[in-house]
Amino acid sequence: MTSLPPPPPEPHGHPHGHSHGHGPAAPVSQHLRKVIAAVLIPFATAVLVGLVVLWPGGAPAHERTGVGFDRQTQQGTVTKVEKVDCKDVNAAQVPPTGDTSTPEGREAQQAQNGECARATIKVTTGEDKGRTFVEIIQPDAPRQLTEGQGVVVAYAPDAPRDLQYSVTDVNRKVPLAVLAGIFAVAVVAVGRLRGLFALIALVVSFAILTLFILPAILQGSDPLIVAVVGASAIMLIALYVCHGFTARTSVAVIGTLISLLLIGLLGSGFIDWASLTGNTDDNTGLIHGLYPDIDMSGLLLASVIIGSLGVLDDVTVTQTSAVWELRQADPTMGPRALYRAGIRIGRDHIASVVNTLVLAYAGAALPLLLLFSIAQSSVGTVANSELVAEEIVRTLVGSIGLVASVPVTTALAALVVSADRPASDSALGSGGAPGSGGASGSGGASASAPPPRRGGRGRRRKA
Template structure:
């Protein structure tokens, strides 16, 4: 039996006028729901769009230099450890990271660096933290602070003239980005390329709309919902195309976003998430009176789950369509049950994915908290970890509830858009459809699909011989054919 979305061989019958009309009706129903939601989202985006004004913001960039001070780059030629006094060009020991003069007997790491702009190598003092944790090696590209031309002559204060700032990581990051793009495009082809372009668009919305709006004090919950919805509309349709599958996944994603937003708003207030103990939060608080740290955390809780939410909804939507194509005669109840068996496996693996992703990001904090030897309950509810714990729980609840909702919407839509042929439940090629409920797992389902396709191909190859002998196509392989032979 044929299906309107089938990718099978040409032996399938063409869609009937009734099936095409049903498909168009279902698409109109989806459009009737999604078009107003999209227009409402765009209107909200226009209302919340930031003015771009930075009035009242007082934030000194750590990379802004005083007159005569520059940030230079260079390549390390050699590394030595000497007395910290060797780092000064005048009498007096060099200051350490705390600004206090280092003991005369202390050792410091220095890197003779060739400036990229040319000239003689300079002696750059390496921060004690970098020297202990990672160190520097000849060949490393670094960025350093050049105080040699500063007003007041840094040398007269007994300070080093060149101070390490950071490593230059442009080359490895660009290489990894190119490798990532190459792998994605090689495996996913045009769809992978579209997904990468969609990711660029998503970051544009985040950087040009959401972040400036948070700085200006826009409502964080509404801002997160509008921005996230715009991102999902663009990413889903751009990467997967305009189809009923994508529209179904988008509806499920919007439902998951709504649940996540409500839970995040409640949890942020109930758990008093105020960013206490975070250096970045303290910096933002002192930057502008319009910035709400709780609002920033609320937006973060919603945005952090977008990728996984998109993953589960588009997967469930596609799973329903693929299962239906294998067995177009399956009832809606059985189709929902089969798709939910896939969804439950996805739920289990996704929960682990979210938890371990956040644990990896918070690993330094986990180590510090572990060294405090605090009770487990106090540790998980502490200011350092509570935000990560709540982010995991809120995101997981939203995506878990999105799976059955997306599956239900997909089943309703696919049953309305499916193409049925008249007659018994035997395909036009003489093969019986596969019932997903008769298959225990996805591996067996794949084997059944392969078996059905092989049988269908064999029947097509045998069709010319059967036609010459006067037998109906597929007669030796079907019960009706055996009856014809006996007759």
């Protein structure tokens, strides 16, 4: 058997045919960057102008009503808890007639039985720091106090002195802070630098929500316009901070923007058609009472847009990354093949994301659904009530936007990555495969390398 000489070395400067099939994606062409910038720069400029024009400078002041969340509160500590006979502290609750056939009478009768707790609470913040008051805890109360426990106390300045302070909640700052710390450590430990960027984006999102969106709505700006500007700012900052200033991220931004536009149009149409007012519970009623100029139906639409944004980001980024990775794995795939492969991935994503969104809203409305079950209302009656109809519209409009984002983003990503022709292709002329990042085609090989050797066939004959 004769041995063949090794093939001659490739000339310097010849690009390897497999060099772009692995590692990070090649940078997009200058022309493609200009096209993407022509779309995103005006949009980002409009968002920035909207932030400047609508910036509220803080929430407007108002006179406290003392109702619900609109109460003056201070911090306190339980200094002593002692057991007392319920008859000694609840004598005034005995029904005058002794009739226990009514719910009020039975409740008053039960208050006379058992052992109650008398807690002494010390106010630890505010002008009355150091002042103490007594709170009676019934044996069947859902919240029992313990000595040394931190509490939140409500202050009613117009009430008699002995009744000015009352316990409204417990202080949960420490466990919540510890849980937030565990969450941050877990995100950074698994995501590393990308996880750190995600936490930064999360902080910025909450800052825009609390410093811009909520105060601007309270100042009387249109809730829909405020939500669109604020959600767009959150989207731009979160996506680019987490995923970098790349064409891949820009495609995800455009896909998210189109889906948000669809959600806004559908939400506006169906909220108006279904005559949803947005004023359905004590909290929205309090907001409308304090700020009657706020458009509550517009506030409902704003909540639909903001609530859908987080899941939209996940879908669009995933679809764009999937198409980009498919292109890197097989540079010969055209836009149609990339779309078909990407949409197969998207179908699985749709099923899981829509189910997640529906269950999230159902979980939030679970107590309400339990009340309807107790009342033995029919499904039609439950769905027709405004409380449930709001959640149905919110869920279905958001889900339609999520479903639409998959084919829209996949098609955009397939077109963009297929049109990508890095600079090395133009240097090779028309022979390079489009988007292959310099992979050798027939023309490219003839221009810079000798013709292929035929030693393989001769070796088989000699073998």
